[in-house]
Amino acid sequence: MAEAADPAEVEYDKDNCRWRFKPRGLHITWSSDRRYWKMPEKGTDGPAELLDVCWLEINSSTPEPLSKGERYALSFKLSLQEVHSGWKNVPAFMLAKVGKKGIPNWAKINIADMNIGNVMEVPYGKLQFEVPKYAEDTTLYFGLYELWSGGWKSGLRIHEAVVEKMPVQSITLVHPR
Template identity: 70%
Template sequence: MSEAADPGEVEYDEDTGRWRFKPRGLNITWSGTEGYWKMPEKGTDGPAELVQVCWLEIKGSTPKPLSKGERYGLSFKISMAEDKFGWKEAPGFMMAKVGKKGIAKWARINLEDVQRDHEMKVPLGKLRFEVSKKAQDTTLYFGFYEMWSGGWKGGLRIHEAVVEKMPD
């Protein structure tokens, strides 16, 4: 179904509080099946390219807890292949929640508007959230999804996911 996320494909910059998840550092459903995804070589910066799926589910979590009382932003760097299809009636959705029992924040992404072969960060302005000073579980759980349309889609490229501290 999917390959487990490789912790070696997640980078953390302690000075900036920025996490970078390469495609192999994410849990991508069906990524272990070549007919659905083309995955980059381990240790490279290449994107994961969606061949075709009707169930898009990309998940991740921070290997270490986030800092209490801080504000963060989540973004994915994506692009579309020349032969993209199926996105007209199928927007993507991004989700972020702090702690397994946290309240999810969502952003709707219109993937039909993503230009071919042009890398961009979504959502515009990042999906922003705050870690409560009282939170007990400060692990971030996040994802990128499209599973509700039931239609086949392809051509999406996932270059990275980034979680970073936001200035006040």
């Protein structure tokens, strides 16, 4: 059904606390069947190309636990081919949850609204979440899904997924005069 995610296709930038999941570093349902997906060669930066599926399920998890009390963001880089189908009025959904029993954060992605050929980071502003300070399991579980319409879809390219630590925002206090 799906090839196992290849840990060698997940890159970690320690300086920026950022994971980059190439398509082969993700679990993509039906990716091992060439009727449904065209996968990039191992070790390359090419996208996974959706040929035709009615069940879009892409998921993964961080190889290392996230830091407690920190804020992170998840995004996918996607593009839509000129020849595509099945996305009109059919949103996809992104999920991010900290720990297997964590509370899921969702974002709705309207694939049909994407500009054809342009690689876009979705969702706009990224799906942000905080790792609870007292969480026992701080692994991030995440995915991109469209399982509910039952319609066949094609023409989507998955370039990568990114999980990154968000910078601490400073607050400037203004004192009245």
